[in-house]
Amino acid sequence: MLAANPPKCPFFLTHSFPVSSPSPSKLTCSASFQSAAEERSEIRLGLPSKGRMAADTLDLLRDCQLSVKHVNPRQYVAQIPQLSNLEVWFQRPKDIVRKLLSGDLDLGIAGFDTVSEYGQGNEDLIIVHDALGYGECHLSLAIPKYGIFENINSLNELAQMPQWTKEKPLRVATGFTYLGPKFVKENGLNHVIFSTADGALEAAPAMGIADAILDLVSSGITLKENNLKEIEGGVVLRSQAVLVASKRSLLKRKSALETTHEILERLEAHLKAEGQFTVVANMRGNNAQEVAERVLSQTSLAGLQGPTVSPVYCKRDGQITPDYYAIVICVPKKALYKSVQQLRAIGGSGVLVSPLTYIFDEETPRWRELLSTLGL
Numbered sequence: 001m002l003a004a005n006p007p008k009c010p011f012f013l014t015h016s017f018p019v020s021s022p023s024p025s026k027l028t029c030s031a032s033f034q035s036a037a038e039e040r041s042e043i044r045l046g047l048p049s050k051g052r053m054a055a056d057t058l059d060l061l062r063d064c065q066l067s068v069k070h071v072n073p074r075q076y077v078a079q080i081p082q083l084s085n086l087e088v089w090f091q092r093p094k095d096i097v098r099k100l101l102s103g104d105l106d107l108g109i110a111g112f113d114t115v116s117e118y119g120q121g122n123e124d125l126i127i128v129h130d131a132l133g134y135g136e137c138h139l140s141l142a143i144p145k146y147g148i149f150e151n152i153n154s155l156n157e158l159a160q161m162p163q164w165t166k167e168k169p170l171r172v173a174t175g176f177t178y179l180g181p182k183f184v185k186e187n188g189l190n191h192v193i194f195s196t197a198d199g200a201l202e203a204a205p206a207m208g209i210a211d212a213i214l215d216l217v218s219s220g221i222t223l224k225e226n227n228l229k230e231i232e233g234g235v236v237l238r239s240q241a242v243l244v245a246s247k248r249s250l251l252k253r254k255s256a257l258e259t260t261h262e263i264l265e266r267l268e269a270h271l272k273a274e275g276q277f278t279v280v281a282n283m284r285g286n287n288a289q290e291v292a293e294r295v296l297s298q299t300s301l302a303g304l305q306g307p308t309v310s311p312v313y314c315k316r317d318g319q320i321t322p323d324y325y326a327i328v329i330c331v332p333k334k335a336l337y338k339s340v341q342q343l344r345a346i347g348g349s350g351v352l353v354s355p356l357t358y359i360f361d362e363e364t365p366r367w368r369e370l371l372s373t374l375g376l
């Protein structure tokens with residue numbers, strides 16, 4: 001299990017050492033970078049400079065009222081006016097991870113696949129938010145649909161093929177030269193050799209360069225168009241965009257932790273709200289309790305913390321009395337139509353639906369988790 005084409009980039013050389021026993025060059029490098037990090041007063045957030053994560057990242061931050069002021073796309077530093085102590089640095093996703101490890105960035109947004117591949121399990125990297133809701137894909141082993149693989153549909157079947165020997169191992173093309181070998185080792189595949197390429201990996205089997213590929217899949221179209229198939233047990237990891245931090249930064253600098261808290265709260269509040277609608281409806285009833293009971297008898301109307309039921313007063317024969325009740329609930333977007341049907345079934349009318357911008361909980365579970373990971 002080794003990379004057939006040893007990568008030329010010095011980072012690969014450093015990263016090929018196990019994390020538990022870093023190379024001397026890595027230690028020297030990290031010590032000098034660390035002192036530079038300590039001299040900085042501003043907090044640095046790394047964002048993808050281009051590629052598929054770039055636009056969605058800026059959109060997400062904008063939706064959290066954290067718009068990045070970026071004068072032109074070739075300028076690699078920018079600001080988020082709401083966070084005065086923060087500098088944004090645009091970098092390639094893999095460089096975001098490397099620079100978090102070297103202490104040149106404090107926070108970053110990248111795909112979980114990139115964090116896992118280039119972070120190599122380093123404990124200095126902490127995932128602060130693991131589900132930013134875009135860049136969804138999975139890293140998966142794929143083999144041809146044809147030839148000797150026609151009846152192979154699982155990792156076990158692949159491992160047991162008599163074709164793979166020490167002299168003639170299964171050849172896998174991948175850009176994931178850390179996660180790939182780790183996965184085959186953990187899954188007991190003995191005779192495997194990896195080669196690397198930067199893109200269009202799906203061509204490798206048809207070109208005769210590899211027997212299988214290990215690459216990211218989202219729609220599955222590229223695999224299909226190249227006559228390849230995924231196999232049972234062949235998914236190495238599932239990925240989406242994550243917010244990741246350097247543990248050292250958060251522990252050493254109080255302002256880094258405070259900024260992380262604010263970003264996390266805004267992300268959580270926005271992402272939670274994004275999946276929900278506020279629904280307001282009118283309902284006749286004898287009292288608020290009775291209306292609430294009717295609402296709660298329906299499975300799709302429980303809301304975030306039960307319904308809010310408010311009397312709507314009117315003047316009749318000189319008397320001010322509650323004529324009907326207004327109920328307010330939050331419903332998941334997916335369950336909207338079902339909720340409206342259930343509201344109607346219990347006498348709801350005049351149903352108003354509006355999008356939610358933020359849901360701020362008392363304290364976000366991810367913040368509590370972060371503090372506990374930091375031992376605070």
Ligand SMILES: Nc1ncnc2c1ncn2[C@@H]1O[C@H](COP(=O)(O)OP(=O)(O)OP(=O)(O)O)[C@@H](O)[C@H]1O
Pocket residue numbers: 048050051052053092093094110111112113114135136137216217218219239240241
């Ligand atoms: N179908 C997909 N294929 C590849 N990446 C995807 C896909 N869907 C989502 N992603 C996410 O987008 C990231 C790829 O983004 P991008 O294209 O910028 O990176 P890259 O091509 O690996 O980087 P670079 O061009 O710097 O080598 C992946 O790491 C993953 O997190």
Ligand SMILES: O=P(O)(O)OC[C@H]1O[C@H](OP(=O)(O)OP(=O)(O)O)[C@H](O)[C@@H]1O
Pocket residue numbers: 198199200201202215216217218219220221222223
């Ligand atoms: O499942 P799908 O939706 O078809 O997406 C998967 C493809 O997308 C990515 O390639 P990319 O477009 O980044 O091109 P590249 O391989 O040349 O980098 C990835 O490497 C797969 O080839």
Ligand SMILES: [Mg+2]
Pocket residue numbers: 051199
């Ligand atoms: Mg790409």
